[in-house]
Each structure stands twice: as C-alpha cells, then as structure tokens.
Amino acid sequence: MKVTADEFASFSPTGDALVLAAVSSPAEREMLGDWLTQQRGKHPEARIEVLELPADADPPPGVLARLVELLEADEDRSVVPARVFWIPGGLPTRSKVVSLLSGRDTYRPPQILQHRILKRDSTRARVVAGEPAKVADLRQAWSDATIAENPREFARFVIRRATLAIERVELRLLGPEYKSPRLMKPEILASNRFREGLEEIPGATVDKAGAMLDELSTGWSRFSVDLIPSLGRAIFSRGFDPNVDYDRDEVEAMRRSLENHPAVLLFSHRSYLDGVIVPVAMQENRLPPVHTFAGINLSFGFMGPLMRHSGVIFLRRKLDDPLYKYVLRQFVGYIVEKRFNLSWAIEGTRSRTGKMLPPKLGLLAYVADAYLDGRSDDILLQPVSISFDQLHETAEYAAYARGGEKTPEGLSWMYKYIKAQGERSYGKIYVRFPAAVSMREYLGEPGGPMTTDEAAKRLAMQKMAFEVAWRILRATPVNASALVSALLLTTRGVALTLDQLHHTLQDSLDYLQRKQTPMTNSALRLRTPDGVRAAVDALSGGHPVTRVDGGREPVWLIEPRDEHEAAFYRNTLIDAFLETSIVDLALAHAARADGNRLEAFWTQALRLRDLLKFDFYFADSAAFREHLAEELSWHDDWEASVEAGGEQIYSLLRAKRPLIAGAMLRPFFEAYEIVADVLRDASPDIGEKELTELALGVGRQYIAQTRVHSNESVSALLFATARQVMADQKLLMRAADLAERRQRFLQELRDILGDMTKVERISREQFFARELQRRPAPEPA
Numbered sequence: 001m002k003v004t005a006d007e008f009a010s011f012s013p014t015g016d017a018l019v020l021a022a023v024s025s026p027a028e029r030e031m032l033g034d035w036l037t038q039q040r041g042k043h044p045e046a047r048i049e050v051l052e053l054p055a056d057a058d059p060p061p062g063v064l065a066r067l068v069e070l071l072e073a074d075e076d077r078s079v080v081p082a083r084v085f086w087i088p089g090g091l092p093t094r095s096k097v098v099s100l101l102s103g104r105d106t107y108r109p110p111q112i113l114q115h116r117i118l119k120r121d122s123t124r125a126r127v128v129a130g131e132p133a134k135v136a137d138l139r140q141a142w143s144d145a146t147i148a149e150n151p152r153e154f155a156r157f158v159i160r161r162a163t164l165a166i167e168r169v170e171l172r173l174l175g176p177e178y179k180s181p182r183l184m185k186p187e188i189l190a191s192n193r194f195r196e197g198l199e200e201i202p203g204a205t206v207d208k209a210g211a212m213l214d215e216l217s218t219g220w221s222r223f224s225v226d227l228i229p230s231l232g233r234a235i236f237s238r239g240f241d242p243n244v245d246y247d248r249d250e251v252e253a254m255r256r257s258l259e260n261h262p263a264v265l266l267f268s269h270r271s272y273l274d275g276v277i278v279p280v281a282m283q284e285n286r287l288p289p290v291h292t293f294a295g296i297n298l299s300f301g302f303m304g305p306l307m308r309h310s311g312v313i314f315l316r317r318k319l320d321d322p323l324y325k326y327v328l329r330q331f332v333g334y335i336v337e338k339r340f341n342l343s344w345a346i347e348g349t350r351s352r353t354g355k356m357l358p359p360k361l362g363l364l365a366y367v368a369d370a371y372l373d374g375r376s377d378d379i380l381l382q383p384v385s386i387s388f389d390q391l392h393e394t395a396e397y398a399a400y401a402r403g404g405e406k407t408p409e410g411l412s413w414m415y416k417y418i419k420a421q422g423e424r425s426y427g428k429i430y431v432r433f434p435a436a437v438s439m440r441e442y443l444g445e446p447g448g449p450m451t452t453d454e455a456a457k458r459l460a461m462q463k464m465a466f467e468v469a470w471r472i473l474r475a476t477p478v479n480a481s482a483l484v485s486a487l488l489l490t491t492r493g494v495a496l497t498l499d500q501l502h503h504t505l506q507d508s509l510d511y512l513q514r515k516q517t518p519m520t521n522s523a524l525r526l527r528t529p530d531g532v533r534a535a536v537d538a539l540s541g542g543h544p545v546t547r548v549d550g551g552r553e554p555v556w557l558i559e560p561r562d563e564h565e566a567a568f569y570r571n572t573l574i575d576a577f578l579e580t581s582i583v584d585l586a587l588a589h590a591a592r593a594d595g596n597r598l599e600a601f602w603t604q605a606l607r608l609r610d611l612l613k614f615d616f617y618f619a620d621s622a623a624f625r626e627h628l629a630e631e632l633s634w635h636d637d638w639e640a641s642v643e644a645g646g647e648q649i650y651s652l653l654r655a656k657r658p659l660i661a662g663a664m665l666r667p668f669f670e671a672y673e674i675v676a677d678v679l680r681d682a683s684p685d686i687g688e689k690e691l692t693e694l695a696l697g698v699g700r701q702y703i704a705q706t707r708v709h710s711n712e713s714v715s716a717l718l719f720a721t722a723r724q725v726m727a728d729q730k731l732l733m734r735a736a737d738l739a740e741r742r743q744r745f746l747q748e749l750r751d752i753l754g755d756m757t758k759v760e761r762i763s764r765e766q767f768f769a770r771e772l773q774r775r776p777a778p779e780p781a
Helices: 026-042 061-073 093-102 111-120 135-145 151-174 184-190 192-198 206-216 222-236 248-258 274-284 303-308 322-337 362-372 394-401 411-421 439-443 454-475 480-490 498-514 521-527 529-539 560-571 574-591 597-611 621-631 638-644 646-655 661-679 688-704 716-728 738-774
Strands: 017-023 048-054 078-086 125-129 263-267 290-295 312-315 341-345 380-388 429-432 546-548 555-557
Touching: 017 026, 017 061, 017 151, 026 048, 026 078, 026 111, 026 125, 048 061, 061 151, 078 135, 078 151, 111 125, 125 151, 135 151, 151 184, 184 192, 184 206, 184 322, 192 206, 192 322, 206 312, 206 322, 222 274, 222 411, 248 380, 263 274, 263 454, 274 290, 274 380, 274 429, 303 312, 322 341, 322 362, 362 439, 362 454, 380 454, 394 560, 394 716, 439 454, 480 498, 480 521, 480 529, 480 560, 480 661, 498 521, 498 529, 498 574, 498 738, 521 529, 560 661, 574 597, 574 621, 574 646, 574 661, 574 738, 597 621, 597 638, 638 646, 646 738, 661 688, 661 716, 661 738, 688 716
Parallel strands: 017 048, 017 078, 263 341, 263 380, 290 312, 290 341
Antiparallel strands: 078 125, 380 429, 546 555
C-alpha cells in the first residue's frame, strides 16, 4: 500500500493550538516529537501545546483533568488531533487474528517490533493530523448534541471528536472499504436524544442501556476488512468459481449512490453463503463495508467475537423488552445518521423452496423511524440479488419438504457445512445490484405526516419492500440448472436424450430472449448441444439429475427421490414464466366457459393471481392486465379468438410457445388441493402442525395412487403457504356453511388442475409433433 498524501501530516493554526496526540509507544513518541519540531519550524508565530492521550484506551483521570484545564484556558484555541498512522504490512497473520478476536487495533504493530520496522523502512509510519476545530465551536456542538453535564464530559466529547477527525483522514488514505463506527456506545449514551427517550421507559437505566449496546456493538476492524472477505472467498471457492459474476455498470451506479446517502442492502437469501458473499462483494469492489444483522444463534464459540469485529450485529430472537427495542431503534438511527450501511435478508430467513419469500418489515420499521426523525435526508434501500448455479443445501431443503427438522447451528455444524462446499463443483455465484429504492420517495419529507400516522407508514413500507423484492426478481439471471430442472420435472420420470433436451429448451430460451430476461452464460450456452451437455453433466450423479448409460445413447431424468431438490432450481425461475403460465390456464378456463369468454379469461386470470399471491410477487392489477395482454399480443386479434371460444381458443394454445403452466405451477396447486382435501373433514380450528402432518400423509397416499403427479407437491414447505391460502379464503374459521365452502373451493382447485392437464396435453402434442418433424423419413422399399 502506498500513501503519498503529505497534506495529512501538517496543519495550519490560525493562533494557539492544542495538539491531542494519540501515542502508545516510544517509537511513536519519537515520531511525534520530530513532527512537532517540523510544525513549530513552519509556524514560529504559533504557540503549540501538546497533550498525549492513550491510543487504544480511555485517558487516566490525571490526563482528563489536564485536558479540562487546557480547554478552559482559551476558547479561541484550535484543537488539532494527531496520531501515528501505520501503513499495513509485515505483521504475522496469526498475531492479527489474535488481535481481531480481542478487538484491538490490528494495523498497529506491537511496540517491541516498531523500532525494528521503522529502521528497516521509515515510510511504514507517519504522523497524520485531523482537521482543527476551535474550543468554542466544540463546546457549542457539545451543548447542542449531548447532555452537557460537566467539564469532564466535555473533555471526553472533544476526545471523541478528535478520534473521528483522525478516522476521516485515515479513511481517505485507506479507502472507503475501511469505514466503521468506532465510538458508537459513548456517543449514543451521551446524546440528548437518547437520554430524553430513556427517561420515558419504566425501570430503564443508563447502565442497562449500555449493556444492551455492548450486546449490539459491532464494527469492522481494519484487519477484518482484509481477513473476512478472504475467509469468505476461501469457503465458497472450495466448490464455486472464485470469480463472482457482477454487472459492472450496476456496481458503479451503486458506488455513486453510496457517496451521497446511507443505504440498507437487502439481499435475497437462499444460502448461508449469502452472508459471506455480501462483504466479499463490497470489499473486492472497494465499496464501504456493511453492518449485517444476524440472529444471536450464530454467535457461538470463537465465531461470536470474530463476526462482531466483522460487521455482524447479533439480534435477540424476541424483541419484547421495551428498553431493548428502544436501544435497538437508537442504535439503527446512529448507524444511518453517521452514514454507515446496514444489511440483512429482506425475506428474513433462507428460502428453502428456491422462490423468494414475502418481505419482512420489522427491521425496516426501525430504519424508517430513523429517517422520519430526521437522522438522514434520505436512506436508500439497495436490492441485492444473489444466485447460484447449484447449492449443496438443496439436500437439506428436500429433507425439510419431507417434514424434517432444522439442524441447530454450532461449531460441528459449521465444520460440516464448510466441508460440504468442497465435495464437488457448484458452478458460479451471481451478484446483481439493481437500482436503489429511495425512502424519501415513499415516506415523504422527514418529520412529515407519516411520523405520526402508523397505518400510512406501514403501507408505505410494504410498498417499499415489495419494490425491492420486485427489483431483485427482475435482476436475478436465469441459469441453466433451473431451465434443465424445469424441463425434466415435466416428464415425470421419463428420460430424454440430449437432442430432445436441446430442441425442447429452445422455446423457453426464445421466450426469455423476447422478454429481455437476464440470463447467465450457462443458460445462453443451452442454444448449443454442447451447452446442454455441460448443464446436464453438472447436474448429474443424483444431484438432482440421473444419467442412464449403456444404451444407444445416454439419457437423463429426474427420479422421484430427487424431485424436491430439482424443484428448488426450477422455482428460482418461475417468476420469469409466471404471467405466461397464468395466460395458459386462463385460456383453458375460457375455452370451457359459458357466456362472455373474454370476460371469463380476465376473471380467471385475476382469480389465479389472487390464489398465488402468497407464493409469488405480482404487479398491481392494472399493470398485471397490461402484462397479460402483452403476452398475447403476438397473436393477431387474440381477443376475437378468445371471444369465439372452444376450438378457436385451443388453436391459440396450440400456436403458443412455450406452453408451460404445468411445468411451473402444478406443484403449487396440487399442494393447495391436498390441504383443501384434508380440510373437508377437519376441525375449523385445526393447528398448523396437525394440518401439515395430515397433508403429508394424504399426499403420500395420493402419490402412491398417482392422484397427484409429483413428489414435489407433497411438501411441508408448500403446505405452509397452502394454509395461508385456506385462511385467506376464510376456510379456517367456524361458520354455518363452512363444509359447503370447503368442498366448493376443493372443486375449484380441481377444475384449475383439469385446465392444467389440458394445457399439458397440448404441450405434449407440440413435443411429439416436433419429434416427428425431426426424424428422418424412412428409406423407400
């Protein structure tokens, strides 16, 4: 690392100056003495006094008392912070790790080595000076921002301001990726804002609040900025390509945004690796580090202190203590006010199905409060899409789908998790940063009406969170694993040749290209047989594709035991095909409808949207109708064809490419059907666990009887959202006509599945027609 900014080593006093010099060793004192001699030579007219402060600890009482005297002596005196800045390099990694776990400054070499280092290379350290400030100005700022109790507290305030001034200088030398809050606890505890709110909480004390701030405390040590991304990359590089795939234009756009406002990075969450990848992405793109919220369950063993000094904020599972909620709110406010960046998973937890979960608003409410309180003139919600070619966690997710329990985190769990990363190649990792969402745009001016209108604020937060999730979905590239898995799941265990896979995939690729959906290079290579072969080979070996050899040519299939794993990959792309799948089903419904068939088409499309709203994201009703009309715009006068009904609609379906509703949506509607079937003779207030257990049993029976088409429909994960659908249809509430309404809803689901079967039949006809066209004509006799 090369530092050439000489201007940071000098200052220009306008009169007397008090230098607050943070030094901790004989070597640093010698450097400070030489530097002061140079400054006095440059400014002989100035009277420069010096007070030494410990570099890494609170000043002893005698030093603090002396500072009080010096500050009271002259209100016009300039206070100049100074410190020895050590340029990184040369310290053994083991020593740095020990310092990191202890929370010490890992960039300052041990005292015993400092003289030796400087003798070998005098450029390894230099004295840097922060921006001067007059005592009178500092006193006014102290009075405005803090409780201003006594002269000693003012002295501590001056020390904190001096430390921050030096931090700003060192950040300009090191780079924005080293930015981190250093004085969070004392600054929060001393603030007027904090003390006033604390007085309103029964039983609250400064000591209790301070203990909670210690629990929440976080920060990136300088070495952790270097170490943690390296460790993260070492973990995921065991199984993934170490070069993460970015969109460089998005990175640069985000860089410009972060220069002006604090941001909350909200990432999609399909793997424990997501929390590792975000700091890697920020560090290797030289972006400011993020402070990531995580559950307290991840603070185990040595991981607790390591993660705390790597920007992780551990949260309690239950936020039912009024004092803890207040301290957390003030903590978040301080972070954004000082323009540090926060991060968490917008879904709150990992998606175990592959599709995005509904956004959680809890932490977002704290950020919204900070904005409305005027802690920042805007806060950006930065969507982050993280996706993978493959994941080893899909086996775990398949076990959950079958009713398995989550494994508790711990050192043994972590060892097994890291070990599993090296078992085979999982392809590439893709990170995208679509345009940020402005909090000001949704909440209005700070201090505006939403400061007191909780209902309006919550609605605005829901819209903000939805927009973030929507942008994540639109930015996530479709990969080859998802497309191949989607295709093979539709065959229900029937194997396909390479040629059949290749030609069948082309309709989906044409559609994605027509819609300008982002695709990975692996997906684009599916245009060629070699690309398809690479994709199925990567998925072969039972994870989740099985290859069968020994015949005239190899064939590939997904066996029933692997359907849950394959469904995870398929589910990652459903949103790209969701609207066209609804078109398929609404057309099939209109074909059997009486009366105005065009109206029946639109009514059914909106009904399907409503039924699927707990599993997928949709545009608002008006935009949704526009999107569906656009889906059919390839067909001249499609509305007349729909209005004609019957064979005209089936002709429309036979001409449509791709015809994909069954491939995308059958498992969800079959899961709804199973739960609705269980409810026929269940108690109105049946519990969630009991309902899931009964549905798993009935589902296994129906699989054995081929009454449902796929093992993936029998899933505790899908039954969870199916229960939400039942509750939304008011089928879990006592009522005189409950049994009748439950039966009627079950029949509606079966009708939808019947429409899906018609669509699938036409899709198979398309496949076989193309097969006949591709086969060579028989030789003449």
